[in-house]
Amino acid sequence: MTETPVIRIRDLHKQFGSKVVLNGVDLDVKAGESMVIIGGSGTGKSVLLKCILGILVPERGSIEIDGENIIGMNRQDRKEILKKFGMLFQGAALFDSLPVWENVTFGLLAQKKVKRSEAKSVAIETLRRVGLEADVAGLNPSELSGGMQKRVGLARAIANKPEIIFFDEPTTGLDPIMADVINDLIVECVKEVGATALSITHDMASVRKIADRVAMLYKGKIIWSGPCDEIDQSDNEFVDQFINGRAEGPIHMELLKA
Amino acid sequence: MLLGLPVNRAFEHMNFLGIIGRVTLQFLAAAGRLGLFTAHAIIGIFSPPFYFRDLGKQMLAIGYYSLPVVGLTALFTGAALALNIYVGGSRFNAESVLPTIVVIGMVRELGPVLAGLIVAGRVSAAMAAELGTMRVTEQIDALVTLSTDPFKYLVTPRIVATTIMMPFLVIVADTIGVFGGFVIATDKLGFNPGIYVEKTVEFLEKIDVIASLTKAAVFGFILSLMGCYHGYNSKGGAQGVGVATTNAVVSACILILLSDYFITEMFFSS
Numbered sequence: 081m082t083e084t085p086v087i088r089i090r091d092l093h094k095q096f097g098s099k100v101v102l103n104g105v106d107l108d109v110k111a112g113e114s115m116v117i118i119g120g121s122g123t124g125k126s127v128l129l130k131c132i133l134g135i136l137v138p139e140r141g142s143i144e145i146d147g148e149n150i151i152g153m154n155r156q157d158r159k160e161i162l163k164k165f166g167m168l169f170q171g172a173a174l175f176d177s178l179p180v181w182e183n184v185t186f187g188l189l190a191q192k193k194v195k196r197s198e199a200k201s202v203a204i205e206t207l208r209r210v211g212l213e214a215d216v217a218g219l220n221p222s223e224l225s226g227g228m229q230k231r232v233g234l235a236r237a238i239a240n241k242p243e244i245i246f247f248d249e250p251t252t253g254l255d256p257i258m259a260d261v262i263n264d265l266i267v268e269c270v271k272e273v274g275a276t277a278l279s280i281t282h283d284m285a286s287v288r289k290i291a292d293r294v295a296m297l298y299k300g301k302i303i304w305s306g307p308c309d310e311i312d313q314s315d316n317e318f319v320d321q322f323i324n325g326r327a328e329g330p331i332h333m334e335l336l337k338a
Numbered sequence: 339m340l341l342g343l344p345v346n347r348a349f350e351h352m353n354f355l356g357i358i359g360r361v362t363l364q365f366l367a368a369a370g371r372l373g374l375f376t377a378h379a380i381i382g383i384f385s386p387p388f389y390f391r392d393l394g395k396q397m398l399a400i401g402y403y404s405l406p407v408v409g410l411t412a413l414f415t416g417a418a419l420a421l422n423i424y425v426g427g428s429r430f431n432a433e434s435v436l437p438t439i440v441v442i443g444m445v446r447e448l449g450p451v452l453a454g455l456i457v458a459g460r461v462s463a464a465m466a467a468e469l470g471t472m473r474v475t476e477q478i479d480a481l482v483t484l485s486t487d488p489f490k491y492l493v494t495p496r497i498v499a500t501t502i503m504m505p506f507l508v509i510v511a512d513t514i515g516v517f518g519g520f521v522i523a524t525d526k527l528g529f530n531p532g533i534y535v536e537k538t539v540e541f542l543e544k545i546d547v548i549a550s551l552t553k554a555a556v557f558g559f560i561l562s563l564m565g566c567y568h569g570y571n572s573k574g575g576a577q578g579v580g581v582a583t584t585n586a587v588v589s590a591c592i593l594i595l596l597s598d599y600f601i602t603e604m605f606f607s608s
Contacts (some may be wrong), residue, residue: 136481162485174481177468187484231591236484246483 084147086244086276087132088113093300094127094139101127102138102169103300114270115309116287118322120331125280126170128297132278134158137166140201163191166242166275168266170249171258174221174234180207180232181217187240207236208274210265227258231265238269245270247279251286263289275332284323287311296322298331375567382494392495400461400496400562401503404569405510407460408453411510413450415438417516436529437537441521445546446606449512451598454557457500457507458590462565464497466586470579478570493570493573498561504558512550549605556601557594564590567600 094102098168101124109115119125126212130136132143134150142149145161153161153232166187174183181203188194194202204214210231221229230250237245250266251259263286270277270290279290287294288308295305296319321329420440427433469492472478475480483490517537523529565586 122461130479131481133483135482156485159485159487162483165483167480167483170479171475175474175477190484190486240484269603292366 088144094138113292116279117293167246172229232292269283359427396499398412413514413518416515417522420522438541444515450553453511454594458561462586462590464584465565466569470572493566500558500562505554508554561590
């Protein structure tokens with residue numbers, strides 16, 4: 081008997097006007113694994129995540145979370161499903177009208193999992209797990225550096241102990257050392273929480289550090305997927321070109337034709 | 339020949355009709371989106387969860403912090419109104435109508451409309467810019483991932499707070515406006531303070547105050563709705579936020595002036 085994937089996507093289509101972004105995506109993410117989707121800019125990686133979260137509505141296809149199709153689900157049921165998720169956004173997306181501790185515990189307070197009087201100490205404990213001192217809790221997001229904002233975003237994503245965590249370009253805009261720190265934290269936190277992780281990135285150093293499995297999205301389809309340690313022997317010219325960052329290759333040729 | 343016209347003329351006609359059709363469809367689509375947004379906002383007011391803490395913050399930001407600008411505008415408008423009426427009335431030996439016209443003009447019309455326009459410039463713009471920035475920096479998407487309905491969390495408290503606070507601001511504007519007229523009339527134009535107050539109270543009717551407060555609440559709803567609608571649906575980066583802010587203020591001002599006429603017609607046409 082095969083295990084039901086935590087996330088199962090079949091024949092997913094999404095377009096904006098005449099621009100087709102997702103053109104029949106099929107993807108399985110198993111429980112406890114860290115799946116990373118790679119692909120060039122504008123290939124629809126973020127759109128795929130937003131479709132899973134219900135922020136965008138696909139035209140066709142199915143998205144199952146723990147065997148339950150979430151497309152067309154009513155608001156209340158979707159809200160229940162979303163309680164399983166945590167997400168680290170590309171720009172951290174911290175609420176700049178709230179101090180750091182309220183950002184970290186926002187989901188817990190919204191779900192009434194902690195009292196307001198206890199929230200600050202919970203936030204400080206979660207900040208410690210991502211390597212930030214207690215005095216950061218009282219600061220505003222605008223007072224933090226890019227790396228610190230990412231770490232607060234990570235703290236917010238794991239505060240609720242989610243079953244599934246999404247990472248949207250977690251290392252974009254960071255220096256290589258801070259990017260590695262964030263990668264280590266992601267691996268550590270995902271392991272600690274015991275979550276299933278789905279990340280999107282085009283940073284290959286990040287992919288090699290955080291991925292158990294990798295899938296490549298190109299022209300709205302998954303063109304290759306497999307274990308991370310097999311990516312260098314994929315026998316796929318698109319994957320080879322992408323992971324080696326070569327200007328020459330089929331992806332560039334397609335761009336020239338267009 | 340096509341449609342009884344030379345081919346090139348027929349295509350020009352069809353192009354013109356196409357533009358009309360496209361504009362009409364765009365207008366209807368925008369009206370539909372705004373209608374749904376308004377319905378969503380009204381339903382949100384009466385359905386849980388209720389964010390009382392955020393409602394309180396918004397009431398303070400919208401009501402208390404708008405007091406200085408609304409008060410100053412009303413003070414100088416009341417004073418200028420008194421001077422104008424005195425000069426105009428003196429041509430017909432009718433200077434004595436000054437207190438009556440100042441109070442009716444301020445309470446029925448200038449208080450609510452000026453407060454509405456000033457608050458639209460201050461609050462609609464702030465709402466559109468804040469929500470627009472939250473949209474383009476993915477903060478609104480982040481709310482979804484944190485089990486929070488962004489509409490209920492961001493839009494509903496702003497609309498409720500503005501609709502509640504505008505009548506209070508208009509009461510302040512009416513009072514300060516009448517006071518501005520009083521100061522000029524008694525200090526500069528030689529009116530007797532006791533008689534001025536007596537005439538003001540005598541000619542101010544309950545219906546004037548009710549109309550003023552009704553206008554205030556409607557204007558509050560309109561200006562917050564426009565600020566939230568344009569900010570919440572903004573697209574693109576900084577330019578998109580700028581466009582949303584401009585559209586919010588312009589549409590709020592136009593709708594305030596339009597609804598002012600209809601409310602005045604409703605209360606005083608007979």
